[in-house]
Amino acid sequence: MAEYVVAQVAEIPPGGRKIVRVAGREVGIFNLDGTFYALKNICAHQGARVCLGKVVGTNLPSDVYEFKYGLEGRILRCPWHEWEYDIATGESLFDPAVKIVSYPVTVVDGHIAVSIAER
Amino acid sequence: MPVAIHVGSEGTGVANPPTGVGYPTTYLEFHTDHAQTMMAHCVSLLSEGTFEEFPTLKFAFIEGGVTWAPYVMGRLDRLYPALKAEVPYLTKLPSEYLLSNCYFSTQPIEEPDNHQHLLQLLAMMHAEKTVVFASDYPHWDFDNPLMAFNFFPADLKRRIFVENALDLYGSRLLTPNA
Amino acid sequence: MTATVTDRELLDPAILRVIDVDLHNAIPDWSQVAPYAPAGLRHRMTRQGGPPMARHGFKQVAPPYGDAPRPMGAHGQPGNPAADPAWVKEQYLDARGVDLAILTGAITSLGVQPNADMAATVARAVNDWTLDRWVRPYSCFKGSILVGQQDPAQAVAEIDRLGADPGMVQVLMGSASETPLGRRQYHPIYEACVRHGLPLALHLGGEGAGMSPPSTAVGHPTTHFEWYGSLPQVYMAHIMSLVTEGVFEKYPTLKVILYEGGIFWVPQTMWRFDKNWKAQRSETPWVKQLPSKYILQHFRYATYPLEASTKEQLAQVLEMIDAEHTLLFSSNYPHWELGDPLAMIADLPEQLRRRVLVENALDLYGERLLR
Numbered sequence: 054m055a056e057y058v059v060a061q062v063a064e065i066p067p068g069g070r071k072i073v074r075v076a077g078r079e080v081g082i083f084n085l086d087g088t089f090y091a092l093k094n095i096c097a098h099q100g101a102r103v104c105l106g107k108v109v110g111t112n113l114p115s116d117v118y119e120f121k122y123g124l125e126g127r128i129l130r131c132p133w134h135e136w137e138y139d140i141a142t143g144e145s146l147f148d149p150a151v152k153i154v155s156y157p158v159t160v161v162d163g164h165i166a167v168s169i170a171e172r
Numbered sequence: 173m174p175v176a177i178h179v180g181s182e183g184t185g186v187a188n189p190p191t192g193v194g195y196p197t198t199y200l201e202f203h204t205d206h207a208q209t210m211m212a213h214c215v216s217l218l219s220e221g222t223f224e225e226f227p228t229l230k231f232a233f234i235e236g237g238v239t240w241a242p243y244v245m246g247r248l249d250r251l252y253p254a255l256k257a258e259v260p261y262l263t264k265l266p267s268e269y270l271l272s273n274c275y276f277s278t279q280p281i282e283e284p285d286n287h288q289h290l291l292q293l294l295a296m297m298h299a300e301k302t303v304v305f306a307s308d309y310p311h312w313d314f315d316n317p318l319m320a321f322n323f324f325p326a327d328l329k330r331r332i333f334v335e336n337a338l339d340l341y342g343s344r345l346l347t348p349n350a
Numbered sequence: 351m352t353a354t355v356t357d358r359e360l361l362d363p364a365i366l367r368v369i370d371v372d373l374h375n376a377i378p379d380w381s382q383v384a385p386y387a388p389a390g391l392r393h394r395m396t397r398q399g400g401p402p403m404a405r406h407g408f409k410q411v412a413p414p415y416g417d418a419p420r421p422m423g424a425h426g427q428p429g430n431p432a433a434d435p436a437w438v439k440e441q442y443l444d445a446r447g448v449d450l451a452i453l454t455g456a457i458t459s460l461g462v463q464p465n466a467d468m469a470a471t472v473a474r475a476v477n478d479w480t481l482d483r484w485v486r487p488y489s490c491f492k493g494s495i496l497v498g499q500q501d502p503a504q505a506v507a508e509i510d511r512l513g514a515d516p517g518m519v520q521v522l523m524g525s526a527s528e529t530p531l532g533r534r535q536y537h538p539i540y541e542a543c544v545r546h547g548l549p550l551a552l553h554l555g556g557e558g559a560g561m562s563p564p565s566t567a568v569g570h571p572t573t574h575f576e577w578y579g580s581l582p583q584v585y586m587a588h589i590m591s592l593v594t595e596g597v598f599e600k601y602p603t604l605k606v607i608l609y610e611g612g613i614f615w616v617p618q619t620m621w622r623f624d625k626n627w628k629a630q631r632s633e634t635p636w637v638k639q640l641p642s643k644y645i646l647q648h649f650r651y652a653t654y655p656l657e658a659s660t661k662e663q664l665a666q667v668l669e670m671i672d673a674e675h676t677l678l679f680s681s682n683y684p685h686w687e688l689g690d691p692l693a694m695i696a697d698l699p700e701q702l703r704r705r706v707l708v709e710n711a712l713d714l715y716g717e718r719l720l721r
Contacts (some may be wrong), residue, residue, distance in 0.1 A: 100316060100318065115636050134313065147640070182567055188563060188567060190567050191563075191567050192580070193525070193526070193530050193587050196591060201590040201591060207586070207619075213568055215571070216566075216576055218579075237618060239617060239618040243614035251578060254688050258410075282622055282625065283621060283624070286670075292670075293617060293618075
């Protein structure tokens with residue numbers, strides 16, 4: 054694994070994101086309430102630049118005809134087919150086995166670093 | 173010149189309800205139900221002898237998906253031997269007209285987990301002859317041509333991406349516009 | 351009225367050779383049914399031609415019945431092959447090695463009958479007549495509780511009235527409907543089905559009649575040929591509706607058998623639905639798994655008629671729909687214009703035959719079939 058510093062904390066306020074190019078790929082860095090997450094910018098479906106999608110909440114699994122809104126600001130919807138991904142894990146909401154590649158993130162002295170396995 | 177029909181306005185204006193049993197509740201149903209529009213028109217065209225009357229007419233079904241064609245072929249061919257007294261103007265099996273005159277655009281291509289299943293249904297409808305690529309760009313339900321067909325055999329892919337469209341639209345596709 | 355349970359012990363399923371899940375017993379004369387209707391409505395049964403039922407214009411042009419065995423009828427003309435239970439038992443079941451048959455009658459437009467009270471009266475009378483004339487005297491025939499969905503309260507009352515009767519094995523509705531069947535006003539019917547442990551059966555045939563919309567998404571077909579060829583499309587709409595309206599989340603034990611629609615369209619429905627659900631999940635957040643999983647778990651199909659195909663193509667589609675668990679043998683007796691029902695399944699892979707002929711029916715209907 055190699056660590057790459059990709060951004061500064063000050064660049065990405067809570068609710069914000071930055072798309073960076075690192076280790077030969079695009080990665081989206083997201084700030085959810087002060088915690089940073091890194092997702093590869095390739096949708097698991099047909100390869101869209103998923104990190105450009107809307108960051109929203111969603112209707113959680115519920116009883117029939119009930120609407121329970123939640124996860125505000127924690128769901129990434131792919132701009133192509135609107136697949137919903139949990140930003141914190143990269144997992145799709147419809148099947149956790151279907152997911153975007155996510156990378157461990159560390160923050161030291163205001164520097165955001167992602168760990169990417171070397172090929 | 174071929175005729176192409178495209179889904180979208182089902183249930184609007186003076187159109188019938190979008191299904192044969194009334195209005196769906198949700199967009200999820202409505203969008204999935206679109207394929208029934210195409211099936212109904214296809215069954216109608218075959219049953220009314222349209223391609224017997226106009227043997228050179230090519231008819232394309234756009235955005236209905238593709239893998240329903242084997243049901244139309246199989247069910248109408250099952251009916252035809254017993255019930256052909258009602259459609260005496262047909263001189264061939266309904267499926268033969270479908271294969272010779274009908275075209276089906278890929279989008280939204282069905283995506284079973286088992287790729288073989290999709291390829292099997294495509295073989296039943298002779299996709300190497302009848303299926304044409306469509307993206308539906310820029311709509312949300314489009315298919316990415318660079319990825320959605322990666323497991324297709326190369327010769328089938330070429331027929332779908334290029335040659336069947338040339339068969340359907342003819343030399344107009346290749347001649348300059350002005 | 352409750353039935354007297356026969357002294358016979360449960361049938362041993364190992365001896366069963368064939369279970370036929372769709373046999374259309376006929377009402378040869380509505381005056382037989384009239385005594386089962388209350389006095390105030392009996393006159394509707396005894397009128398010429400029977401009760402005024404919702405009709406459509408799609409009458410078959412070809413001769414009916416194919417090679418179904420015809421009794422000698424009035425005036426030396428062949429009679430109705432399904433009018434006499436003794437004839438059906440001897441000439442079809444015994445002759446062809448069929449051990450049990452589920453009766454589905456001949457009324458497919460009940461749910462689009464404008465007069466809901468008439469529809470409910472017809473249902474009750476036909477159900478009682480069927481029990482007395484076909485089910486009680488013959489252990490080989492099992493009954494369906496016919497109901498009309500347009501008044502769910504009366505449908506529920508009928509299911510509750512007969513749900514414990516050992517002669518009844520399912521609830522039967524025509525698939526012809528004013529609205530897709532997943533809608534919430536129909537949920538009490540499904541609740542009643544599961545309360546009694548009964549599967550739900552839907553049968554094509556009333557589409558375009560009575561209060562129905564046109565039978566396709568783009569209007570009325572011209573011919574019976576076209577109408578009959580397009581009918582499976584309404585099953586697609588109902589499947590979508592039942593899944594998206596959360597019926598199988600509310601009633602996880604409910605199973606639905608779809609008669610006379612074939613099977614080759616099922617993969618397309620599952621796959622397009624799955625693809626859309628992955629995108630639109632948040633619109634129906636109570637749908638908690640892939641739609642195709644609900645479809646494979648909760649829907650069953652009957653063999654008559656199967657689509658024409660090669661043996662290999664059939665085997666491929668059977669795998670796609672998990673026919674090992676979802677396909678059941680049906681004869682559609684006496685409507686054999688499309689061929690003999692046992693000949694129609696000649697291409698079934700050998701390892702599926704017993705599943706289709708016997709075991710999937712036992713799984714679906716349970717011990718009621720063996721009483």
